[in-house]
Amino acid sequence: MKRILLMGNPNVGKSVVFSRLTGVRVISSNYPGTTVELMQGHMILGDEDILLIDVPGAYSLDATCKAEEIAITLLRDADAVINVLDATNLERSLNLTLGLLEKDVPIVAALNIWDDARHKGIHIDVAELEQQLAVPVVPTTAVTGEGIKELVSRLPEAASPETPHRSHEERWAEVGRIVEKVQSFEHRHHTLLEVIGDASVTPATGLPIAAVVLLVTFVLIRWFGEGLIGYVFEPLFDTLWMPVLTQISGRLDPEGFAHTLLIGQLIDVDGERVIDFVQSFGLLSTGLFVVLGMVFPYVLAFYLVLGVLEDFGYLPRLAVLLDTLMHRLGLHGWAVIPMLLGIGCNVPGILATRVLDSPRERLIAATLISIAVPCAALQAMMWGVLGPFGVRYVGLVYLTLFVVWIVIGRLLNGMLKGGSPELILEIPPYRLPSWRAVAQKLLLRIRQFFREALPFVLLGVLVVDVLNYVHAFDSVANLAAPVVTRLFGLPKEAVLAIVLGFLRKDVAVGMLGALDLTPKQLVISVTVLAMSFPCIATFVVLAKELGVKGLLKSVSIMVATSLVVGAILNVIL
């Protein structure tokens, strides 16, 4: 099978072209380094099945970073390359193109972001560029699909013209010569987006803008999440699902295994024994309700808002503004982006730490994410369980996690050898998000959520039910009781919830919610749960990204911190 590589500078839209060509939906955003893994997909050309590989962005082929090393290795057995160029940034794009031309591989060039170039008054003589490079050049706007058909139809023309090997200086000189020939500018004024763009990286205006953006983001997520819960999901569960469950419950022996498993315990409300979606803890009651009625609305709200911010191009600007703060933690501003992704789910957050330069930074960032960045699922449950007691309790958990984030970051920065590297970060222009792209990305992330959440939440509920049924609950709880009761001031049953956190944090908080704890106990247990041990999905990804040694380091830090912080909270609250 033929192998075609998609290559280009970071943030030129390779992943969007990839989606267009293969139909495989991948996450793309408006900042460099969105793609950290190799993505593969198939496309049919004529009657040939072609393997298309989306290569992480590279500025050159000199193997200065991991992405570039990967690119060079892949080039060795590629049959052709689709080189994606940024039409608004021709000079830099061409440097890579000339590097590619020196390799012995046929090339087609896609001159992407063509619509933006037009709006910016950048004129590129495509015919002339084609002649200069001696390979096919097709203007494309991958986001709308413009030019993609032509790109495909010209793939067979991919060419590998004889090109001399150039030194860096010679290559840049050649780039300059070509750009001079093919590109001209129309005089124009700053657009509004550019003015806002500059304002949001200048500290005096940028910090207030950041504060407003973050506040609005938070309010929007809350409003949207709570709205979905209050007006859509709770009514649906109460009016449609409850009667079904009541029917099932009526036909089963309330003490029997099937009832315990499917419906859970009946709860006393005003002398009547009824099903409670939060406390009953059956697969069909609490299991489904946690995923759909409590967590999903927040996940949806979070990813919708994040998607818009990402595609608009705001995140790199936040990275710039927070650079100084992040240096104190041994990171640089760029690390803000993995942290933000971690707020959705720790797994993509930790994967995104790959854009950081050194193993030291990756260890710090990944540890900070899994210890002090609560995922959306955990936060949704926290609002659901702790929120009714008052916003101040929820705030207390956030405050504790923030303090831990800073303290652990500073400690790690002081203890680990090496320093924090300097920031060199390209800031993409603001772009108005395409709603189609935002919707697609949202859909993709929701699918991922259900694939991961549903099985593990149900498994968690199952474990609790089985332990409950065979009355093993107490013996498990007794084992760790001294730590939990003396150190944290929690009832021994809370142990199981904390252990259950290894499966899924949301179902674990759900269990805490069913235990009749005081607000203080809830604050302590939720905080400990958030910090103590990663959930299984995060655990696997940590092992993959940090190696076994890094994982052990990271996990011991988590366990130690949660013991200390839990005990401190128990004393001071």
Place this chain on the structure above:
Amino acid sequence: MARQVPLTEVAVGQTVSVVEILGGHGIHHRLSALGIRPGAMLTKVSGSFGGFGPTVVRCGETQTALGAGVCRRVVVEAP
């Protein structure tokens, strides 16, 4: 002859040309990939905040944020 200064000393809004980049191959390389290399024209978009934080420069159509340490190594002069 125009005065040569590190990029840190350039006022916001000023356009300057790069004279040289002090330091090893690595930094040379990363900056040149972003268009920042001897002879290139840069416009400073925003400065660092009380001595901390990155500087943002525009070079062609690319905006890049540079940490203070990097900035000190970029020697520029007013054209």
